[in-house]
Every structure is written in structure tokens, then in C-alpha cells.
Amino acid sequence: MGEPTRSTPSEAAPDDRRRVGLKDVARLAGVSVKTVSNVVNGYIHVTPRTRARVEQAIKELNYRPNLSARNLRLGRSGIIALAVPELDIPYFAELARLVVAAAEERGLTVLIDQTGGNRHREQQVAEGIRDHLIDGLIFSPLALTADDLSARTDDTPMVLLGERIHNGPADHVVVHNVAAAREATHHLAGLGRRRIAAIGAQDDAAGETGRLRLAGYRQALEEAGLPVDERLIAPVDAYHRADGARAMARLLESADPPDAVFCFNDLLALGALRTLLERGYEVPAQVALAGFDDIEDGRYGTPTLTTVSPDKRQISRLAVDLLVERMSGAAQGATREIYVDHRLVVRESTAGRLPS
Amino acid sequence: MGEPTRSTPSEAAPDDRRRVGLKDVARLAGVSVKTVSNVVNGYIHVTPRTRARVEQAIKELNYRPNLSARNLRLGRSGIIALAVPELDIPYFAELARLVVAAAEERGLTVLIDQTGGNRHREQQVAEGIRDHLIDGLIFSPLALTADDLSARTDDTPMVLLGERIHNGPADHVVVHNVAAAREATHHLAGLGRRRIAAIGAQDDAAGETGRLRLAGYRQALEEAGLPVDERLIAPVDAYHRADGARAMARLLESADPPDAVFCFNDLLALGALRTLLERGYEVPAQVALAGFDDIEDGRYGTPTLTTVSPDKRQISRLAVDLLVERMSGAAQGATREIYVDHRLVVRESTAGRLPS
Structure with missing residues (x-):
């Protein structure tokens, strides 16, 4: 577990919609279709300079990614899930806002899933009952154990938050x-x-x-x-x-x-x-x-x-960054446990x- | 707008997975496959008695709906979205918890989308950028107007909350x-x-x-x-x-x-x-x-x-109920504006x- 679980798309399929497509953006930006796709997907192995060029082209052409088509083509939705126990615990609400902001900077949309700390709901989240819908999961479990998560059959990349699972089967961002x-x-x-x-x-x-x-x-x-x-x-x-x-x-x-x-x-x-x-x-x-x-x-x-x-901002950024690294394949192998600052x-x- | 936008599935396709399927549940409960499907989808035109029988059979057989397969078959995900401006405004966090609870009683999962009241994000929500993912939308807009929503091309059923849009193109639950x-x-x-x-x-x-x-x-x-x-x-x-x-x-x-x-x-x-x-x-x-x-x-x-x-509980229940009525086709035609209690x-x- 913890290994990257989807390969990066090597080539986008030809785009034959009448709308502005990846190819048009690539042509204007002077980069490959794959690079445009990486930018659109918020992946990190794109230099800031290239990213800026692609984003400029996207803006000029008013390109709007067709997520449904992209879905089918790349098996990606551009959507990640954030699963937390309770949103009316303000800590989680504040974290949710920051995760949404951090994800947005990567071009990712966040859907938030409130589990109530309920074991059944957490299992649904972990087992990717909606694995065709999301590209990655930031998960703060309360009921599940490391063993539960190790036994997970779904292979959607995941980053863990909270104190419940240490040294578990996924990257983990946590406070001292x-x-x-x-x-x-x-x-x-x-x-x-x-x-x-x-x-x-x-x-x-x-x-x-x-x-x-x-x-x-x-x-x-x-x-x-x-x-x-x-x-x-x-x-x-x-x-x-x-x-x-x-x-x-x-x-x-x-x-x-x-x-x-x-x-x-x-x-x-x-x-x-x-x-x-x-x-x-x-x-x-x-x-x-x-x-x-x-x-x-x-x-x-x-x-x-x-x-x-x-440092909730740091927690949110790290969670999104680690997840994107797993999603893109930039990070592979051993899982990471990262402690954030507090004061x-x-x-x-x-x-x-x-x-x- | 406001009309039911998807027809109810008239017959589920044959289920040839090896896992327990709709047909098995239907056989044990002594009802049609369609009825089981309605229960699983949380639709309302099922009597409580029938619902109980189906739920008992689901439990006995340990039937777990295969959402992905069901998706393809019925064009449904069992997932609704709740889009609100800000989760760290406790009113919305409390509402989110109640909507999740009300939806759960209908067998529906809620994904929460925080728009920041941002016009672009609200437009994404309204235009169903993820219309293959969700069966319905409960939406509290801040930036969009009734005209924006009337011009919506996406046909996912929607219920509006909040003060932004009155007498708009969708059912609306609101406070006096x-x-x-x-x-x-x-x-x-x-x-x-x-x-x-x-x-x-x-x-x-x-x-x-x-x-x-x-x-x-x-x-x-x-x-x-x-x-x-x-x-x-x-x-x-x-x-x-x-x-x-x-x-x-x-x-x-x-x-x-x-x-x-x-x-x-x-x-x-x-x-x-x-x-x-x-x-x-x-x-x-x-x-x-x-x-x-x-x-x-x-x-x-x-x-x-x-x-x-x-009455936040009433708001949440009504929003889910109205949405389910539109999703199931039980409610058709003119949109409804419903005022809830306060004290x-x-x-x-x-x-x-x-x-x-």
C-alpha cells in the first residue's frame, strides 16, 4: 500500500469535440498535450514557468476542461474527497476551507464527506464506494484501524490526517x-x-x-x-x-x-x-x-x-501536496509520516x- | 425547469454478477426488482411496510449495492451534493450535518461542495460539471441569480436554500x-x-x-x-x-x-x-x-x-424530501417555495x- 496506484496518462486521446480542446491549448502554449493535461490535473511535475504558459493559453482560449470526457479518457475526475468525522466541529470546518483552497490552487475540486466517525461510513469511504468519482482521498478516520486500511482493496491514493492511525498504510500528516x-x-x-x-x-x-x-x-x-x-x-x-x-x-x-x-x-x-x-x-x-x-x-x-x-494551513497544503504526488506518481514506495508545526x-x- | 429531469428506471437490467444482486433481494422480499431499486435509491413511492421488507432482505443477504454497476445501468449514483458558501460559518456546518443525516435515512450519500460564494464555482455547481456523479443538488447560492439558474443546461434535480433566489427555477426552502x-x-x-x-x-x-x-x-x-x-x-x-x-x-x-x-x-x-x-x-x-x-x-x-x-432540522428534511420527490418523479411541474418555522x-x- 502507499505505492502510486494509477499510472500517469502517457498520451491524451485525440480531441474531436468542436469546443476548444487540449490540443488547441497545447498548440498555443507550445507544449505537449500531456503537459497541458498535467497542468489541468494539477500535477506537480510541471515547472512554474510552463504552468504559467499553459494557464495563460487556457485563459486566452477560454478552455474549459470537459471533465466527463476527460474522465472516460484518462480515468480521472479532477475531484478529490476530504472525509472528516464532523463538520460542526469548527476545527474540521476550518480545515475543510483550507483544503478546498489548497486543492483549488492545483486545479482540483474537493468534495467533502462527513462520516460521523461511523465505522460503516468510514469503510465506505476507504473502500472507494465511489472510486470512479474521485482521484484521491484525504481521510481523517476515527473508527478504522491501520489493519482495516491495509486490507483495503480500493487503490485510490490516500493521505491520512488525525491521530487515529500512525505508521499506517498511507502518507500521514499529523500534529506533535x-x-x-x-x-x-x-x-x-x-x-x-x-x-x-x-x-x-x-x-x-x-x-x-x-x-x-x-x-x-x-x-x-x-x-x-x-x-x-x-x-x-x-x-x-x-x-x-x-x-x-x-x-x-x-x-x-x-x-x-x-x-x-x-x-x-x-x-x-x-x-x-x-x-x-x-x-x-x-x-x-x-x-x-x-x-x-x-x-x-x-x-x-x-x-x-x-x-x-x-498550523492548519500547513496541514492542508501538505495533505494536498502529498496526495497529488501519489496521484501523479511523483512519489512512490514507502509511506511518509509528516509532523506539522504548532505554537x-x-x-x-x-x-x-x-x-x- | 423544475420538472423532473430523469425518468425512473422502469426495469433493472439482468444482474449477472456473482455477488448478491437486486434480483436476489427482490426474490427474498417478494417484490419486484424495481421496488428494490427504489428502496436502494431512497425514493419515496414505496410504502413503509414494503421498504421494511426490502431492507430486511438486504440485511439478510448482506446485499451491498454495486454503485458503479448501478451507475452505468440506471445512470444513478445514490449521491447528492450539498453546495454551500462556507463551512466555517457554523450555520452551514450545522445544516450540513442535518442534511447528511436526513439523506442517510433515504439511503443517499451527501458530498459537500464549498463554493466560497464564488460566481465561477457556483456556476460549476449549477452546470453540473460533475453531472455524472450526482443524482441531485441542494444548493445555497450567493452569487448566481435566478436568470443564471434558468439558463442552466444541466438537468440534475435541484433544491435551493437561502435568500438569494426567490421564485426561481427550482424548489426553494427558506426562512421567513x-x-x-x-x-x-x-x-x-x-x-x-x-x-x-x-x-x-x-x-x-x-x-x-x-x-x-x-x-x-x-x-x-x-x-x-x-x-x-x-x-x-x-x-x-x-x-x-x-x-x-x-x-x-x-x-x-x-x-x-x-x-x-x-x-x-x-x-x-x-x-x-x-x-x-x-x-x-x-x-x-x-x-x-x-x-x-x-x-x-x-x-x-x-x-x-x-x-x-x-428550524434547521426542518430545512434539511424538507430539502432532502423535495429533492427526492424530483429525483423520483413523484413531484412534477411547478416549483415550490416552502417557508420553515423559526422562533x-x-x-x-x-x-x-x-x-x-
């Missing part, structure tokens, strides 16, 4: 979860907080995100010389605001409640924040709060939310009102 | 914008507020949402005997948090600032709220605030956001802390 969680927890400890809670632990198979971030949290506490109090680790069913609100309420029932909370995503943090403010706690004076994802939401709440900001963004929920 | 905006403004006037501002007016062609909601706002002010002060009507470039924050800042520069603001969507309201709190205003004591959309975000902010809640949800941003 342990390191990032460690930094967020260090930040809270550095403020002098001593009872730092964690919201977001998950027991089930899909809980890899929670496990990695919990590992970073534990590591930071140990490094800071703080005891790990298991009662301060709040499990959740899902990563929505309501889960964060409930988990925070449980933590506040403790005789010795936390003075800081690291939430494993921003939605959990925003839910926790609501519970804290509703009950009259001052944030950050009494309880400091940090999240993970840097969704826009957290930048407009009051207080604004300190958070780990993964801790300190805002009011830990730093208090910043001087404006 | 004027009435809802009027109710929200009445609510603010009913609190004794006398300088009620509006954030969200738009001048450009795509500003139909703003125009309708502004009309409702004006109507309510007149009914309440309040003057319409044009300086209290804040235009915006877009409907994001940042636009609301900027518009609120401008309103506060006035010598006689507002004591209430009706924002034409929740994102604008959340941006405005941030500006108010950042500058030390008390909400709602000094400035009361209402939005529109009832996104989850507004339920977790502090204060929680009073808002017009359109005003009063929360802390106008009512203050509610007794818990």
Missing part, C-alpha cells in the same frame, strides 16, 4: 500531540498553578487523541514536580462544548477543585469556560484555562482562549486582560 | 426573514430600548439576506413608534465575527451610541459582543444584543446569545442572568 499538550500544561504550571486538571481523556478505541494529549499532560506535570492526581483527569464521551461543560461541573464538585484546566480541544474548553463563568468563577484569576485547535470561536469569547494552534497562543483565559 | 427580524427587533423594543442598532446591511448583489432582515428591523421600529436612525444601521462586508466586531466598534464611536443591537447573524453578534465586553460595556444592562441562526456557539458564550432559531430564543444577552 504529546509535545503540544506538554507545552500547554507547562504554561499552566508556569503560572504557579498546582492543581491542573485535564478534560478530554477517552477510553474507547477512537480515543487516540485523548491518549496522546494525556501523555503530554502527565509528562509536563512530572517535569514540573507536580503530582498527577487521577481525580483531576476528566473523561469525556465526545469533544463537544456540552462534554466540556459537564466535565467541568464534575471537577468543581471536588472538595479540592482545580486552579487550572487543560482541555484537549477548544470546544471542550469553551464548554468548561461557560460552566466556570456561570458558577461565578473568575477566569483566569481562580481557574486558568487552555484549549487545543485555535478555532476562531476561542478568539472572540470573553475571556479569549489560550490554545495550542496547529501555544497565550490569551486572556490564562494571561488575564492583556494591556491593549 | 422579514418576520423573524421583525420579532427580534420587537423583543429589543419590548425591553424598553430606544436606540436599537442593526448590524448586517449589505449593498452588493449577494446582500439579499441583509435586505430582508433590514426590512423586518425597519418594520418593527415603525410599529414600536421608534424613529429609524440611519446612523444606527451598520453595513458589513461579510457575516463573520470580525465584521461584527468592527461594526460594533464603529457604532460605539457615535455621540449617542445604541442601547440594543440586532445582528443579522450570530457570528456578527458574537463579534459585536466581544467588542462590547472588551470595552467594558455591560451586556445586556447597557447594550442588549440579539442574533440570528441559533448556532451552538451562542449557547455557550457568556452571556449566552438571544437569537432567532430557524425567538431569549437568552442572557437580552434577558440578563436567568434564574437557574
